[in-house]
Amino acid sequence: MPGSSASAAVEVSGLVKRYGAKPAVDGASFSAAAGAVTAVLGLNGAGKTSTIECCEGLRRPDGGTVRVLGRDPIADGAWLRPRVGVMLQDGGMPQAARAGDVLDLAAAMYARPLERKELVATLDLGSRLRTPVRRLSGGERQRLALAVALVGRPDVAFLDEPTAGLDPQARLVVWELIAQLRRSGVAVVLTTHLLDEAERLADHVVLMAAGRVVAAGTPGELTGGSDRTLSFDGPAGLDLAPLAPLLSAGIAATEVRPGHYVIANRTPEAHLLPGDVAATTAWCARLGIMPEGLVLGRRSLEDVFLEIAARQSGATQVIGVVGA
Ligand SMILES: Nc1ncnc2c1ncn2[C@@H]1O[C@H](COP(=O)(O)OP(=O)(O)OP(=O)(O)O)[C@@H](O)[C@H]1O
Incomplete structure (x- = not known):
């Protein structure tokens, strides 16, 4: 159960994040387990990125608590950094640096980085290593950002829309990489707009609307099996x-x-x-x-998502198994 699982790698409890008067995250609670993929879904502006950024220690919550591997993402940032991989929506990489240097720099920050050769081959970046980040295509930049997030063998990986803008072939590669991470015990927390991606990859789905978790559970639980x-x-x-x-x-x-x-x-x-x-x-x-x-x-996950979105003009309504 979110909020009570001793083995949860990520615990978000009553999280509030405000930028102005209106909260972007308004009391969201969920947890993510090790060796599982947790997908955070929601319409544009639902509060997914703000939530994930609080988990990453990039934003300070205005209320509630966030724990990653049992620690506070801001106060214990130094302890968490080598254990957590982060893939930001905009990449967050220096634009003038060469792709290979960005990856080497990231690898140098970890005690036991992955073999660069293997990661580069998996993500098909071999021919782009001498190219400055700003000259990479959107999909190449996306794959480099994923390599940077994973090169340190993290225990927890936060991936914000990891397959956005990827062609179907690259998307399959990333799906397989995420499946491998799960098999090796990593807690993967990802956001996505692709419902088929969530249905296929996620062990646990967290559906957000207007800053709140309106439904959570396995894809089977949410769709009513x-x-x-x-x-x-x-x-x-x-x-x-x-x-x-x-x-x-x-x-x-x-x-x-x-x-x-x-x-x-x-x-x-x-x-x-x-x-x-x-x-x-x-x-x-x-x-x-x-x-x-x-x-x-x-019922598909897309049906559930659309039904909830269709009702968003009214009050947030709970569907499925919240807290499963
Ligand atoms: N830095 C910021 N300053 C002010 N408002 C912000 C900021 N970042 C996000 N917001 C607002 O907070 C709300 C939630 O945004 P957030 O990016 O967390 O949602 P999201 O679910 O990730 O959306 P998307 O699917 O479009 O990425 C939105 O209304 C957004 O405009």
């Missing part, structure tokens, strides 16, 4: 109120993005029934709407 959903495309902005009373208790219809409708359970106890499918298609027929791409399937 085997819960069925019905989805279809139709005209944007359909009035769903008349459909609501036709559905069974605990089942709701949501326009998760314009023109894309999902009929799914709102509570773990409720299950989509054949009658809900019939009611939905009959309702479409009455409106003269063809439910294009009608799919009876399982």
Whole structure:
């Protein structure tokens, strides 16, 4: 359980971070275990980077506590630095320095750095080592930043959008690298906008909205495992109120993005029934709407994410297994 696990490599408890009057992080709590990948998800501005930067010791919390390997990221920064790998969203690397020098400099700060040759080959940076950082492509810079974060064999790796801007092949390489880190016992905490990435890589997903953790759990817990959903495309902005009373208790219809409708359970106890499918298609027929791409399937992490995002205009709502 977040906040109580003795083995958690990262514990965030009631974290508050303000830049002005409005908190960017507003009481967020979660934990990340060793040998596991924890993915922090959320819309732009949800507070992910601010949270991670507090964990990295780059920002001072205004409230709550953060512990990394049991230590305070700011007060115990010197102790933590050799044990924590950090990949920042903007790279944070000197622009004029050559890629190889940046990597060597990072390696020199650690007692037992990884073999440069191996890391460079894995991340396909061999031909770019003499190139200044500012002349690297976005994807090359991204791979160099990842190499810098990992060269010191960290116990905890914070990776802010590690695959943003990478081509599909490079993305697969990074996914495999992250899987290797997990296997070797590293606590990997990453942020991503790619729901398939989170679904594929993460052991634990933390969903943030408006500075708070609104859902957390394994991908299976968040998606309800085997819960069925019905989805279809139709005209944007359909009035769903008349459909609501036709559905069974605990089942709701949501326009998760314009023109894309999902009929799914709102509570773990409720299950989509054949009658809900019939009611939905009959309702479409009455409106003269063809439910294009009608799919009876399982809820994906993307569905959960979109459902929560769609509700963000109202109060933050808890879905899934908070505290799992
Ligand atoms: N240095 C700063 N000064 C003022 N406001 C900031 C600063 N950094 C972030 N914010 C604000 O805090 C809020 C949370 O930002 P943060 O970068 O933590 O979110 P995020 O979830 O990482 O977003 P994204 O997905 O866009 O990276 C946003 O409203 C942002 O504008």
